[in-house]
Amino acid sequence: MVSLVAAAVATLAALVADPTGGAVVGVSVVAFAGGALLGSARVLSWGAAAGVAGIALAAGFGGGAEPLLVAGVALAVAWDAADHGLSLGRQVGRAARTRRNVAVHAGTSLLAGTLSAGVVYGTYVAAAGGQPIAALALLCFGGVVLASAFR
Amino acid sequence: MTAAERERVDPAATEPVDGEPNPDDDEGTTGDGSTAADDRSSREADRDDARPTERRALRAFDTGRWVGVTGVALVLVGLGVALRQPGMVVVGAAAVGYGLYARLGEAGEAELALDREVSDRTPDPGDEVTVTVRARNVGDAPCLDLRLVDGVPPGLEVIDGPARVATALRPGASVTFSYVVRASRGDHEWGTTRAVVRNAAGSRERLTELEAPTRLTCTPELAAGADLPLRGLTTVSHGRVPTDVGGSGVEFHATREYRRGDPLKRIDWNRRARTGELATLELREERAATVVLLVDAREPAYVAARPDADTAVEASVEAAGAVFTALLAGGDRVGIATMGPRDCWLPPGAGTDHEVRGRETLATDPALAPTPAEDRFYRTLWRRRFRRRLPGDAQVLFFTPLADDVPVDTARRLDAYGHLVTVLSPDPTASPSGSPTPGRTLAAIERRERLRTLRSAGIRVVEWGDRSFPAAVASASGRWSR
Numbered sequence: 001m002v003s004l005v006a007a008a009v010a011t012l013a014a015l016v017a018d019p020t021g022g023a024v025v026g027v028s029v030v031a032f033a034g035g036a037l038l039g040s041a042r043v044l045s046w047g048a049a050a051g052v053a054g055i056a057l058a059a060g061f062g063g064g065a066e067p068l069l070v071a072g073v074a075l076a077v078a079w080d081a082a083d084h085g086l087s088l089g090r091q092v093g094r095a096a097r098t099r100r101n102v103a104v105h106a107g108t109s110l111l112a113g114t115l116s117a118g119v120v121y122g123t124y125v126a127a128a129g130g131q132p133i134a135a136l137a138l139l140c141f142g143g144v145v146l147a148s149a150f151r
Numbered sequence: 152m153t154a155a156e157r158e159r160v161d162p163a164a165t166e167p168v169d170g171e172p173n174p175d176d177d178e179g180t181t182g183d184g185s186t187a188a189d190d191r192s193s194r195e196a197d198r199d200d201a202r203p204t205e206r207r208a209l210r211a212f213d214t215g216r217w218v219g220v221t222g223v224a225l226v227l228v229g230l231g232v233a234l235r236q237p238g239m240v241v242v243g244a245a246a247v248g249y250g251l252y253a254r255l256g257e258a259g260e261a262e263l264a265l266d267r268e269v270s271d272r273t274p275d276p277g278d279e280v281t282v283t284v285r286a287r288n289v290g291d292a293p294c295l296d297l298r299l300v301d302g303v304p305p306g307l308e309v310i311d312g313p314a315r316v317a318t319a320l321r322p323g324a325s326v327t328f329s330y331v332v333r334a335s336r337g338d339h340e341w342g343t344t345r346a347v348v349r350n351a352a353g354s355r356e357r358l359t360e361l362e363a364p365t366r367l368t369c370t371p372e373l374a375a376g377a378d379l380p381l382r383g384l385t386t387v388s389h390g391r392v393p394t395d396v397g398g399s400g401v402e403f404h405a406t407r408e409y410r411r412g413d414p415l416k417r418i419d420w421n422r423r424a425r426t427g428e429l430a431t432l433e434l435r436e437e438r439a440a441t442v443v444l445l446v447d448a449r450e451p452a453y454v455a456a457r458p459d460a461d462t463a464v465e466a467s468v469e470a471a472g473a474v475f476t477a478l479l480a481g482g483d484r485v486g487i488a489t490m491g492p493r494d495c496w497l498p499p500g501a502g503t504d505h506e507v508r509g510r511e512t513l514a515t516d517p518a519l520a521p522t523p524a525e526d527r528f529y530r531t532l533w534r535r536r537f538r539r540r541l542p543g544d545a546q547v548l549f550f551t552p553l554a555d556d557v558p559v560d561t562a563r564r565l566d567a568y569g570h571l572v573t574v575l576s577p578d579p580t581a582s583p584s585g586s587p588t589p590g591r592t593l594a595a596i597e598r599r600e601r602l603r604t605l606r607s608a609g610i611r612v613v614e615w616g617d618r619s620f621p622a623a624v625a626s627a628s629g630r631w632s633r
Contacts, residue, residue, distance in 0.1 A: 059239035072242040091298045092315035104319035108351045116248020124241050146247050
């Protein structure tokens with residue numbers, strides 16, 4: 001449920017950024033719904049891949065940074081919530097009470113995404129005003145350093 | 152109930168949850184996201200001692216979630232730099248954030264204080280028992296993702312609400328969930344409760360096994376007896392089993408030559424009038440028997456006609472209970488034994504004490520548990536032990552579904568050793584309505600063949616399926632000669 005709402009948000013934001021990319025992200029909504037119903041993590045992974053491809057496509061066609069960020073975070077939350085739901089279904093079953101667990105999980109996931117996007121966007125706005133190439137390089141370098149530091 | 156259990160139960164017994172069918176309402180009304188109810192219950196719980204339940208934590212492991220997100224991020228950033236698209240770089244950089252998030256924190260041990268309350272500790276069979284479990288986070292770290300699966304005893308069936316919950320607990324907060332089980336015969340003990348904790352991103356997972364023993368004992372009333380005719384092996388004491396021994400009694404047995412000292416009233420006066428000779432009437436002596444009720448409780452005996460039906464062991468125990476009371480009431484000495492991996496032996500005896508002991512044994516002995524034991528059954532060892540224990544003058548009533556050839560062999564051996572055997576067999580192949588499957592038909596044919604083998608060896612067999620046990624005994628004993 002949370003997953004579908006988030007996926008719909010992702011699609012909307014991607015549509016704002018670029019119609020073609022948005023359509024591809026729409027595929028991921030279908031995949032998330034199907035994966036949740038079938039209980040298949042593989043379908044969810046394909047959905048996430050489709051979503052990433054859609055966002056990349058939208059960005060490639062020159063979509064704005066803001067809607068793309070929203071789409072990216074929403075896609076991550078959507079996949080996270082759907083996959084979390086699957087693991088809950090396996091471990092405690094459909095009938096058990098899980099709302100609190102799901103809410104906390106989706107909340108932290110959204111928080112992490114928002115924080116990350118906020119920091120990135122802040123840097124982007126602050127740095128990209130005059131010299132976009134330098135900002136891109138900086139972002140790129142920072143990303144690599146961060147990622148490798150936690151590898 | 153042991154002292155330790157009482158200590159576990161008593162502090163919680165003061166809480167108002169007992170008797171309320173749905174104690175999770177107090178959390179449900181405020182919504183699962185709200186913490187108002189938890190605050191209240193945590194303040195209450197602070198008065199309890201904050202010792203965590205005894206636990207065993209397994210090592211945390213990677214769940215494989217979020218794998219590859221950093222790679223995707225780097226690819227996006229790289230592509231964005233190559234294509235000079237700031238949007239793509241920004242999205243890629245944001246995705247790095249999720250890569251960090253996945254490495255954040257570790258799945259800790261579930262330090263929970265677990266309380267389990269049972270609405271009735273000694274229910275009757277078939278009663279619905281509400282079980283309320285309260286878990287409080289007594290650790291210092293919050294459990295952001297906690298899944299609890301209660302260790303319901305295998306012999307109890309959960310009929311309402313799953314015995315599982317998934318939630319998130321701050322330190323000091325607690326979660327309450329309840330479910331309803333249907334009580335069945337036996338002594339049931341709750342096993343390990345499994346708590347699965349994940350870190351915030353769900354990338355690490357750890358299983359903790361919590362030990363919070365709770366016991367529920369369900370002792371059925373023994374059914375009023377089915378009067379089963381015993382075979383002729385008896386003790387020297389007086390009882391109700393007619394024997395082939397002439398003496399004093401009520402039923403005619405034989406006549407013999409008069410000997411000096413025979414009582415006057417036993418002289419056959421008709422014969423004296425007809426032939427002029429004196430003859431003495433012999434009447435059947437009625438004596439008490441020693442009977443051992445032997446219940447087949449090996450794994451193959453746990454068979455049932457339908458997946459949801461009672462097993463043959465259950466039917467055997469019920470019938471054994473009926474026979475036990477009937478025989479004791481008739482003055483016979485009755486003992487109980489099982490044929491199975493676990494040892495169970497109640498020596499033959501009589502009296503009220505013995506009746507209570509027998510009832511306890513049939514209801515709660517682990518050897519007669521509603522689910523099969525996992526130990527191995529060694530046939531030869533068991534036979535040797537059983538024969539050593541069996542009194543020489545004991546007959547055996549053998550309750551078995553005859554699901555394989557071992558009971559047939561055992562019955563014939565016991566019979567050959569001189570312990571007269573009567574086999575009482577619940578029929579698990581009795582077809583419910585509808586056409587039987589080929590497998591069921593085959594099982595029924597094999598079983599019929601076993602019955603034939605037993606009967607041809609001179610062993611009495613009573614079988615009952617859909618009919619009640621006393622009705623089956625009545626119709627079978629009509630056919631038997633003494």
